[in-house]
Amino acid sequence: MSTARTRAVRLTRWGGPPVVTEVARPVPTGEEVLIQVEAAGLCRSDLHVIDAPAGSLPYRTPFTLGHETAGRVAARGPRAAGPAIGERVVVYGPWGCGSCARCAAGAENYCDRRAALDADRAGTGVGLGRDGGMADWLLVPSGRLLVPVGELSAVQAAPLSDAGLTAYHAVATVRSAIGEGASVVVLGIGGLGHLAVQILRATTPAQVLSVDVREEALALADQCGAHFGTLLRPDSTAVLRRLTGGVGAVAVLDFVGSNASLDLATGVLRAGGELAMVGSDGGEVTVRKPGALPPGTRISLPFWGTLPELEQVVALARGGALRVEVERFALSRALEAIEGLRSGGVRGRAVLVPD
Structure with missing residues (x-):
């Protein structure tokens, strides 16, 4: 047969x-x-x-x-x-x-x-x-x-x-830190990032701030409910910190994982904040006391x-x-x-x- x-x-x-x-x-x-x-x-x-x-x-x-x-x-x-x-x-x-x-x-x-x-x-x-x-x-x-x-x-x-589940799991790792009026930065509005924006809006009271290198990606973030979007530029850290009242974001979800995205993540994160590293684009962050990470930072590596x-x-x-x-x-x-x-x-x- x-x-x-x-x-x-x-x-x-x-x-x-x-x-x-x-x-x-x-x-x-x-x-x-x-x-x-x-x-x-x-x-x-x-x-x-x-x-x-x-x-x-x-x-x-x-x-x-x-x-x-x-x-x-x-x-x-x-x-x-x-x-x-x-x-x-x-x-x-x-x-x-x-x-x-x-x-x-x-x-x-x-x-x-x-x-x-x-x-x-x-x-x-x-x-x-x-x-x-x-x-x-x-x-x-x-x-x-x-x-x-x-x-x-x-x-x-x-x-x-994967895109939905990994984004949901990443949000879940930081959800306990997100109170009323808290700001969360989403780096990379691709297959996972645009879903993370929607999940944050549906399940948390966060102010959602989006970052990407593409204008069309920021337009997608806007469609998904992000409160603000900016291109990745030299002044992005300052812009995002101003939007958080100068204290920084309670959480950053990095769906890129490059050196540039991690530099922005550590620059915008508030003391005692949560950094979820999801992307795998070869970037590195050094954990050291004292160091570039804000004091009290908690880092997670969500997988699926x-x-x-x-x-x-x-x-x-x-x-x-x-x-x-x-x-x-x-x-x-x-x-x-x-x-x-x-x-x-x-x-x-x-x-x-x-x-």
């Missing part, structure tokens, strides 16, 4: 471009669930994976890219639990061991056995060492990793699993988010408080979408859809 073939965007070798190719259609066994993919998001993390030198990531090639996936449950293994066949879902991306205390609480992004999984080169999750959603079909290890989305469109749902947080993000989106700015590409145009993202030509989130 012949094996059904299906398309997938695969990373076949380190340092080489991905390829759109054919693979065998997966068949679920045990607790596995097969998803018919309706949309798959694309982000800068994919570029980091694509461009990674051999040996720098604990993954084995080849594997299918795509860590933001929404679709419909098509088949289930005999021991599968969770959403029924036909139900529309978004896939929770970080896949841990599934059994440690963190995983049992839905925090597979901080799996206690992550180091052992990395040593086994088992992958960080969907599309990160494990076959991902830039394909017609996706095999998920367990129904526990699926969140129902109801009638929310797949194009809106897919980016929630928890399963309960993804459920909360989906609820915000279904309730109309969260909307992803997307640019659609057919799956067959995946390589074009990747290059558009690399060149900075994508507004919001690039999303691949079947064609």
Whole structure:
């Protein structure tokens, strides 16, 4: 009997471009669930994976890219639990061991056995060492990793699993510091940053101040509810501090992570403030006493988010408080979408859809 073939965007070798190719259609066994993919998001993390030198990531090639996936449950293994066949879902991306205390609480992004999984080169999750959603079909290890989305469109749902979830988790790390009248600075209004602006407006009383190097990004921040936006300039620190009454921001969410963004972050942060470093653009901040960081600074390095947080993000989106700015590409145009993202030509989130 012949094996059904299906398309997938695969990373076949380190340092080489991905390829759109054919693979065998997966068949679920045990607790596995097969998803018919309706949309798959694309982000800068994919570029980091694509461009990674051999040996720098604990993954084995080849594997299918795509860590933001929404679709419909098509088949289930005999021991599968969770959403029924036909139900529309978004896939929770970080896949841990599934059994440690963190995983049992839905925090597979901080799996206690992550180091052992990395040593086994088992992958960080969907599309990160494990076959991902830039394909017609996706095999998920367990129904526990699926969140129902109801009638929310797949194009809106897919980016929630990383762009929405990571932004929500970053806000959650600083939320306790945000009282009435507090100012929060969002650096980088891209796929994550524009959602962070909306999440801050929906879940906190913050005055939201946005920063980017692109006028169109500031326009997007304005559409998302930011109270003020400025281009990254030599006087940005002074401008932002004036807007906070001279005391500085209680929190900075840095979705860029460059030296320039971190310099601005440390310059605008108030004493006892919160710095959430989300972006991975190679910047460094020195922790030293005394040093450039304001006294009492708390630094967090948010990674993805928890399963309960993804459920909360989906609820915000279904309730109309969260909307992803997307640019659609057919799956067959995946390589074009990747290059558009690399060149900075994508507004919001690039999303691949079947064609």
